[in-house]
Amino acid sequence: MTDSTIAVSETAARAAGAAGPYAATSPRERAAALVAAADALDAHAAELVAIAMRETGLTEPRLTGEVRRTTGQLRLFADTIVCGAYLDVRIDDADPDYVIGARPDVRRVLEPVGPVLNFAASNFPFAFSVAGGDSAAALAAGCPVIVKAHSGHPELSRRTAAIVAEALEGAGMPSGVFQLIEGQQNGVELLQDERIRAGAFTGSTHVGRLLADIAAARPRPIPFFGELGSVNPVYATYVDETLLQGFVASVAGSAGQLCTKPGFLFVPADADLSAVSPAADLVAEHRLLNPGIGRAFEGRRAAALAADGATVLAAGGIREDEDGQRHATPTVVAVDLDTLRTHRDELLEESFGPLSVIVRYEGVADLPAVHRELFPGNLTSTVHARPAELTDGSLDALVDALAETSGRVLFGGWPTGVSVTPAMQHGGPYPATTTDATSVGTAGITRFLRGVAYQNAPQELLPPPLRDDNPWRVPQHRSAAGRSTEWGALSR
Numbered sequence: 001m002t003d004s005t006i007a008v009s010e011t012a013a014r015a016a017g018a019a020g021p022y023a024a025t026s027p028r029e030r031a032a033a034l035v036a037a038a039d040a041l042d043a044h045a046a047e048l049v050a051i052a053m054r055e056t057g058l059t060e061p062r063l064t065g066e067v068r069r070t071t072g073q074l075r076l077f078a079d080t081i082v083c084g085a086y087l088d089v090r091i092d093d094a095d096p097d098y099v100i101g102a103r104p105d106v107r108r109v110l111e112p113v114g115p116v117l118n119f120a121a122s123n124f125p126f127a128f129s130v131a132g133g134d135s136a137a138a139l140a141a142g143c144p145v146i147v148k149a150h151s152g153h154p155e156l157s158r159r160t161a162a163i164v165a166e167a168l169e170g171a172g173m174p175s176g177v178f179q180l181i182e183g184q185q186n187g188v189e190l191l192q193d194e195r196i197r198a199g200a201f202t203g204s205t206h207v208g209r210l211l212a213d214i215a216a217a218r219p220r221p222i223p224f225f226g227e228l229g230s231v232n233p234v235y236a237t238y239v240d241e242t243l244l245q246g247f248v249a250s251v252a253g254s255a256g257q258l259c260t261k262p263g264f265l266f267v268p269a270d271a272d273l274s275a276v277s278p279a280a281d282l283v284a285e286h287r288l289l290n291p292g293i294g295r296a297f298e299g300r301r302a303a304a305l306a307a308d309g310a311t312v313l314a315a316g317g318i319r320e321d322e323d324g325q326r327h328a329t330p331t332v333v334a335v336d337l338d339t340l341r342t343h344r345d346e347l348l349e350e351s352f353g354p355l356s357v358i359v360r361y362e363g364v365a366d367l368p369a370v371h372r373e374l375f376p377g378n379l380t381s382t383v384h385a386r387p388a389e390l391t392d393g394s395l396d397a398l399v400d401a402l403a404e405t406s407g408r409v410l411f412g413g414w415p416t417g418v419s420v421t422p423a424m425q426h427g428g429p430y431p432a433t434t435t436d437a438t439s440v441g442t443a444g445i446t447r448f449l450r451g452v453a454y455q456n457a458p459q460e461l462l463p464p465p466l467r468d469d470n471p472w473r474v475p476q477h478r479s480a481a482g483r484s485t486e487w488g489a490l491s492r
Helices: 003-023 027-043 045-056 060-083 133-141 154-170 184-192 205-217 241-256 276-281 291-306 337-342 364-374 396-405 442-448
Strands: 089-092 106-112 116-119 145-148 178-181 198-202 224-227 234-236 264-268 311-314 317-320 326-329 331-336 355-361 378-384 406-411 449-455 476-479
Touching: 003 106, 003 145, 003 178, 003 184, 027 045, 027 060, 027 133, 027 154, 045 060, 045 154, 060 133, 060 442, 116 133, 116 184, 133 145, 133 198, 133 442, 145 184, 154 178, 178 184, 184 205, 198 205, 198 442, 205 224, 241 276, 241 326, 241 355, 276 311, 291 317, 291 326, 291 331, 291 355, 331 337, 337 355, 337 364, 355 364, 364 396, 378 396, 396 406, 442 449
Parallel strands: 089 476, 116 145, 116 198, 145 178, 198 224, 234 264, 234 378, 264 355, 331 355, 378 406
Antiparallel strands: 089 106, 106 449, 311 331, 317 326
16 A cells, blocks of 8 residues: 555545534534634735735736635635525424325435545636635535645645635634645545545546546445536627627636636627727737646647638737746637538637637527537526517527526626626536536535435434424424325415
């Protein structure tokens, strides 16, 4: 057994040892610990942002905002667990006259799944990394978390993990509730460890699918939430200078290294696209996150520029510095629908960087079928239309197609910039995610919970949220005896 294997096993053992005591903490105790972690990160924000700037090339304003988003998310989850509605408590009182046959006392609650392994992302070194949404949701659910650090920002990962772990333990949480590991092989070995009960990942489709398959192939398969890839199509029924400027800004933001970047913009065949080039010319070059991402973007950009039938609206550029880092400006090409279909291998794959494709179409009525054919799973889809078109029925079929295939459907605006709210959905049908859940917003907590029903249990043996005295003061949905005789009355 290697030292690495021993370390992985010890990490899993510490998480497993913390699982029971951590799950037993009250909502207010756990919430206070999340707030303590948020306060600690805020206190160290300047230090952390400086490290992140050096390791990722992202700008200070972007990273400062990301820290606020990360700590705000922790506080939002703190309030969520104190409220307790996420536990979905259901109590069925015993009912000898139940219409289907005598009903026992049955009480159901959502409980933590156990230790969670979170593979951190590269493009959000705070919000989707060590203390990001997956970690926050799992901790809120009552699950110990092990983060597999991303190789793109190792120093930041170590420092963030140390701050969070110290804050959680200082708030009285058990040792081992929050840990960090590094290295690809260590991550794979830990994903295969029987003590890990769920996994989360944000990254490429290729790597995410490999990890999802490992999780599914275990002797005891575990749930695995992977956010993989999305091209986020946008459909416009009109084009003007303002729309094209907004499009370019969304494509270029953070050098296009956002999972919600609009990869395709569909416009009427006769649209004037002359505003694209001057808008792109105003965008300063931006370093890509790491050399690997830079090389991949370089290849995707070359393939798009070389596709037969593609018209270059903004050539952009890519420069390699002495450290092997690439610096890019936006590239935008235009094609017609036939060209997109013919060259789908060169054009349809997600491009992680400032590249997008504008597609000319002949009629709005064709778009629902086109969307279902080319974009089966997306984080987002967007509609830009005139007010009258939104209410006259001409877009109903398109909106239905977008809702079938997307986690979030936008009307106006651009998909970059995902607000952390209770109603947010950041997930979608495969290949956007491996499980059609959400990794942003308070609904993300349900990924790390499982339902348990207790039948005819003594009050003393019930979890606190299921007891009649309800010591945690959480919402309880109770089905009283005698109600079954009234079934169907609401529909009359």
